[in-house]
Amino acid sequence: MTRKLELSRRVALLGLSAGALSGCDRLSMQPGFREALQSVEGLNYRLHRLLLSGPQLAREYSEADISTRFHANGTTMPTTDAYAQLMGGGFASWRLRIDGLVQRPAEYSLAQLRNMPARTQITRHDCVEGWSAIGKWKGVPLRLLLQAAGLRPEARYIVFYCADFLGGVDNPNGRYYESIDLVDAFHPQTILAYEMNDEPLPVRHGAPIRLRVERQLGYKHAKYVMRIEAVASYRGLYRGRGGYWPDRGYEWYAGI
Amino acid sequence: MARKTKPKTSRTADGRERIYRHTLLVRITHWINVVCIVVLIMSGLQIFNAHARLYWGSDGTWGDPAILSIASVTRNGEAVGVTEIGPAKLETTGVLGVSDYDGKAERRAWPGWATLPSFKSLAIGRAWHFFFAWLFVLNGLVYLTHLLATGRLQRDMAPTRAQWRGFWPSLISHLKLHRVRGEESKTYNVLQKIAYLSIIFVFLPLMLLTGLTMSPGMNAAAPWLLDIFGGRQSARTIHFIAAFAIIGFIAIHVFEVFLQGPVNEIRSMITGWFTVEPEKKKEARDDAKA
Numbered sequence: 040m041t042r043k044l045e046l047s048r049r050v051a052l053l054g055l056s057a058g059a060l061s062g063c064d065r066l067s068m069q070p071g072f073r074e075a076l077q078s079v080e081g082l083n084y085r086l087h088r089l090l091l092s093g094p095q096l097a098r099e100y101s102e103a104d105i106s107t108r109f110h111a112n113g114t115t116m117p118t119t120d121a122y123a124q125l126m127g128g129g130f131a132s133w134r135l136r137i138d139g140l141v142q143r144p145a146e147y148s149l150a151q152l153r154n155m156p157a158r159t160q161i162t163r164h165d166c167v168e169g170w171s172a173i174g175k176w177k178g179v180p181l182r183l184l185l186q187a188a189g190l191r192p193e194a195r196y197i198v199f200y201c202a203d204f205l206g207g208v209d210n211p212n213g214r215y216y217e218s219i220d221l222v223d224a225f226h227p228q229t230i231l232a233y234e235m236n237d238e239p240l241p242v243r244h245g246a247p248i249r250l251r252v253e254r255q256l257g258y259k260h261a262k263y264v265m266r267i268e269a270v271a272s273y274r275g276l277y278r279g280r281g282g283y284w285p286d287r288g289y290e291w292y293a294g295i
Numbered sequence: 296m297a298r299k300t301k302p303k304t305s306r307t308a309d310g311r312e313r314i315y316r317h318t319l320l321v322r323i324t325h326w327i328n329v330v331c332i333v334v335l336i337m338s339g340l341q342i343f344n345a346h347a348r349l350y351w352g353s354d355g356t357w358g359d360p361a362i363l364s365i366a367s368v369t370r371n372g373e374a375v376g377v378t379e380i381g382p383a384k385l386e387t388t389g390v391l392g393v394s395d396y397d398g399k400a401e402r403r404a405w406p407g408w409a410t411l412p413s414f415k416s417l418a419i420g421r422a423w424h425f426f427f428a429w430l431f432v433l434n435g436l437v438y439l440t441h442l443l444a445t446g447r448l449q450r451d452m453a454p455t456r457a458q459w460r461g462f463w464p465s466l467i468s469h470l471k472l473h474r475v476r477g478e479e480s481k482t483y484n485v486l487q488k489i490a491y492l493s494i495i496f497v498f499l500p501l502m503l504l505t506g507l508t509m510s511p512g513m514n515a516a517a518p519w520l521l522d523i524f525g526g527r528q529s530a531r532t533i534h535f536i537a538a539f540a541i542i543g544f545i546a547i548h549v550f551e552v553f554l555q556g557p558v559n560e561i562r563s564m565i566t567g568w569f570t571v572e573p574e575k576k577k578e579a580r581d582d583a584k585a
Contacts, residue, residue, distance in 0.1 A: 061413075063411055063412060063413075064412045064413050064414065067411075067412040067416070067419045067423070068412075073419065073422060075426075076422040076423060076425075076426040077422050077426075078426075079425050079426045079429050080425070082429065083425065087512040087513075087516070090512075090513075090516035090517075091512060091515055091516050095515040095516055096515060097511060097514060097515045098514060098515075098518055098521060100353070104353065104354075106354045106356070106359075107359075108356055108357065108358045108359055109356070110356040110357045110358075163353060163354060163511075163527065165509075165511050165527065166346070166356075167345070167417065167421075168345040168346040168417065169342070169343070169345055169346035169348075169531060170346050170348070170350075170354075170355060170356035170357065170528075171353065171354045171355060171356065171527050171528055172354050172356045173353060173354050253511070253515075254511050254512050254514075254515045255511055255512065256511060284418075287418065288416070288418030288419065288422075289417075289418045289421070290421070294510060294511060294512025294513075295425065295509075295510035295511075295512060295513070
């Protein structure tokens with residue numbers, strides 16, 4: 040084969056692969072195609088619910104395994120005046136509200152939460168980006184708060200509203216929020232943590248409390264939790280996908 | 296049980312012998328696998344770009360010592376790609392760390408031509424990856440069932456005693472880029488069999504298992520996965536290394552297809568029929584040498 044022919048063949052091959060690539064990019068941007076790709080999320084969720092139907096715990100580590108570095112992603116300092124005031128007062132005036140589809144809506148101060156039975160666990164935090172860090176968490180099992188509030192039978196999901204606006208304070212969909220199903224909500228390792236590594240939870244990790252939902256990725260572990268709502272569906276909230284990152288294309292079920 | 300049947304044979308129009316090498320199921324699963332593996336590798340590199348660092352053990356994050364890291368630094372106002380593998384530090388501007396995207400230098404570990412989608416999107420990369428991971432597993436199960444049920448594993452893939460004895464000569468003949476013709480081309484040679492067996496039974500299952508080990512849900516369901524791979528970050532590192540072993544296999548596989556005769560080889564994976572080229576050329580070459 041002559042050099043010219045070889046070259047033109049190479050150019051053709053390059054063009055072909057570039058064409059296929061931009062085709063895949065176009066497909067990636069098509070909502071219908073993405074829906075189809077993400078339909079396997081339902082398959083993953085059902086498979087995991089089948090495999091995790093019992094009390095399977097996330098691995099717990101020893102004190103020696105605690106990571107020296109624990110990166111903080113997302114918001115590391117909420118910017119609102121309301122949060123600044125709470126922080127300035129050492130979160131003494133902070134209240135956690137529990138409402139929605141419950142028999143007895145309630146409010147808890149940080150002191151009240153600290154006086155409830157606590158669970159301490161050393162677990163691994165896996166960021167969707169790929170990194171992991173091990174930390175020690177102490178907090179109230181969410182189950183206890185939900186039992187005290189008494190879920191109404193229509194309740195299917197627990198929603199966590201946060202004090203930070205990762206998407207911008209002026210953006211109506213800017214508030215960070217997350218939601219989990221009742222299997223994870225009642226799981227023994229699902230806690231509202233107010234301590235990290237034997238210290239009060241630092242602001243960059245979500246003071247005064249953050250959710251720990253150990254069998255899912257980091258973005259489900261809502262920081263700066265202000266309000267907990269029991270709902271039948273999360274479709275009506277913000278962009279309807281059940282969480283700040285799910286609203287932006289990530290999976291609602293983040294067990295993988 | 297393995298059937299000791301000879302493959303179907305026929306003749307081409309010009310009288311050369313043809314053998315029916317690949318069943319319809321093998322051909323279909325092969326091409327589905329091609330699509331799956333290309334998508335999985337490219338979307339995998341997109342996912343890797345979200346944190347282009349590899350660690351060993353359970354944990355590892357920004358600031359922790361990394362086995363491999365692909366990053367960018369700024370020098371004299373210019374973005375410079377820096378890749379570190381163990382103690383080695385390489386400048387990789389243009390490909391790794393910093394590369395051209397839409398006419399501009401972009402800070403990204405793997406370049407746009409290697410990732411799916413080509414633009415940065417962890418969310419879309421994950422969507423592609425998980426969809427095609429399912430397809431890959433289901434397709435692989437169909438293929439494996441066929442391989443075992445028809446006895447092809449025993450008949451076509453298991454190296455014979457004679458082949459084991461000929462291991463070194465076969466290696467040398469491969470290194471000399473020998474074109475296999477005649478009787479010899481009717482069966483897989485020993486290196487080919489070892490390559491196929493290790494891909495089917497070692498590397499592809501390793502990809503699946505290390506992939507599952509990165510899932511926090513699977514970690515609770517099957518904690519032993521963490522133990523066999525030495526932690527989640529080790530599993531992520533092995534996932535990456537095994538992916539490159541598979542890329543290496545694909546490179547040699549495609550090279551051999553082109554070396555041995557691309558039309559005949561590719562046609563055989565489409566129609567199933569493989570033409571046995573006569574040995575004449577080789578003899579002529581040997582005569583010329585003598």
